[in-house]
């Protein structure tokens with residue numbers, strides 16, 4: 077396939093020239109590999125908590141290290157790879173312009189897998205950096221930074237070359253390509269090399285927050301604005317609400333970093349600011365949800381018949397729940413009790429798995445047949461994947477959120493610490509079982525992919 | 537503007553990001569800019585030195601293998617100890633980060649939820665202005681207790697046994713075991729073990745009220761299972777109370793009871809022992825707080 081770098085005034089590109097299907101498949105394969113790794117890591121940690129760690133006492137299986145592998149493999153290995161795969165489909169088709177250079181795409185792909193692999197290896201060897209979600213060892217940071225900048229360049233070019241009005245999706249993408257490298261640079265370099273202490277905490281809070289809000293969220297929503305209208309064959313309900321959603325997110329979201337460190341020595345007026353803007357963004361989010369539910373209104377049966385749409389809207393329901401939960405938990409009243417507890421872990425899984433993973437899975441389920449030119453081998457395995465993931469997640473999140481309340485109350489009542497770990501054990505056991513169900517769902521999906529592949533090659 | 541490339545690029549992409557950075561990060565940065573950042577050498581204080589030298593006394597072979605022998609002359613002697621102590625702190629910090637201890641233990645006391653009583657004085661900004669808080673280790677999750685006032689609360693050999701096998705001191709502890717901090721047994725910590733213990737003993741060693749023992753008011757409500765489980769213990773203490781030793785056995789309602797008297801070990805308030813306790817308002821701390829909890833008498 078020729079590499080096209082000369083901009084053409086009128087798009088005459090065919091789908092093959094626009095979309096590099098092969099790289100999408102590779103991105104998805106990488107994403108699923110890292111998701112498997114991450115889930116196994118999560119299971120290991122959950123077994124440690126219920127004191128059934130099969131590898132206790134082995135340095136390379138140190139649960140603390142695997143916890144960091146768990147979150148990093150999910151963020152950089154699964155979510156990032158999954159999104160990049162989907163972007164290789166959505167951006168060229170939406171802008172009718174190919175990416176800057178296909179060789180660059182492949183270079184980025186390889187570099188990114190090296191970054192994630194090195195991160196995991198570094199963490200397992202005890203080289204983590206002391207920054208939540210930025211545990212990437214310091215010697216990997218510059219490479220990851222470069223990779224993110226190249227991604228912005230590679231995908232920014234078709235957006236820049238495109239003529240005519242920009243569709244909502246591209247607002248989100250464009251902003252995300254600017255925000256992500258900035259966020260990464262801020263979080264990984266400033267608290268390590270420039271400031272220490274409380275101010276470093278403020279930067280660290282902003283980093284964790286922006287990573288979710290300015291990297292994962294805009295890519296996720298951008299893709300939803302792209303795929304949902306195509307699949308339900310109706311335009312987005314209200315352009316005005318789309319505008320409110322985007323600009324509200326862009327303005328309020330970054331202002332909230334400090335809400336991760338309430339009641340720390342960070343100045344109180346800044347904490348109040350973060351709390352207020354968090355509540356503001358919940359209102360904005362509600363408008364986005366209304367917009368999407370308005371789009372599908374009157375057409376609900378499609379959720380039953382069209383599987384990707386079902387994933388997307390299930391994710392949106394979880395999104396609404398997460399944000400609702402968030403507007404409670406961000407208040408200082410709730411913070412007293414739930415901060416530091418499993419409530420937050422429940423929240424994290426609900427948004428990372430319930431929303432963004434569900435969306436990525438939905439997109440994969442839509443794209444795989446198109447990439448492999450073959451229907452899914454098994455519909456029932458797809459159903460299994462959906463239900464195991466959804467029910468598993470709902471149980472896990474509900475269980476942990478409830479447990480968080482109990483822990484918080486126990487601590488505030490000054491019960492001995494061990495009492496709180498003791499009564500957590502049954503809840504942690506339920507979490508491990510729910511995790512096992514989610515993992516079972518993933519296995520169903522992967523089996524299905526292999527079956528489909530086999531059928532595809534038998535057919536060819 | 538709201539849908540144009542330049543509007544999104546400059547206003548949303550760059551403008552809002554910078555605005556947030558200025559308000560959320562630059563403001564505290566400038567506010568605390570005048571607190572000088574301490575180097576590791578400046579962090580060493582007599583409390584910490586005491587613990588570090590205690591490690592040398594308790595584990596002479598391991599210590600010598602890791603740090604060598606102190607030189608003879610008094611002046612050099614002091615410099616040597618401080619230097620080695622600094623090295624231990626740095627390595628200990630690296631282990632604390634690398635093992636992900638900070639994902640199970642926070643390092644800050646909030647002014648709410650009775651945390652002051654459980655762990656000690658509320659955290660202040662200046663405490664974090666040092667090289668070992670790069671990036672800051674506030675933490676966001678507590679599977680185990682906060683550690684920023686941990687220094688001096690437990691003896692080094694308690695920590696050694698605990699790191700080797702946490703559940704030998706704290707029944708059913710979900711904390712992982714760390715045998716790779718040791719050469720085979722809990723009384724043989726290696727360089728890593730000595731370093732992480734130094735680090736843990738450093739936490740809070742700069743405080744005036746040091747070491748800090750839990751000083752919490754016991755909940756008036758007995759836990760059903762603790763009443764049952766403690767039936768025997770309570771009986772014993774009942775006897776003690778009858779023999780006129782109530783001061784030692786009484787539940788320290790309203791008093792700092794030290795970490796010798798967590799709720800589980802105390803007779804619940806509706807047992808006879810509680811009623812027999814005359815000195816409900818007196819400080820029980822002197823009698824109750826063992827500075828050196830040895831592994832066997834660990835109050836868990």
Ligand code: HEM
Pocket residue numbers: 114115116118119121122143146147150418420421424425428429433507508510511512514515639676677679
């Ligand atoms: C097999 C399924 C899974 C299991 C058993 C599992 C288990 C765990 C455990 C034990 C922790 C540590 C919690 C703690 O410190 O108390 C954790 C944290 C976390 N997990 Fe998972 N996990 C699973 C899947 C996922 C997935 C798929 C995602 C994201 C897409 C995810 C995102 C996270 C995040 C963001 C945290 C950090 C939470 C925080 O620090 O507040 N997990 N998980």
Ligand SMILES: [Fe+2]
Pocket residue numbers: 284285332333335336
């Ligand atoms: Fe946040």
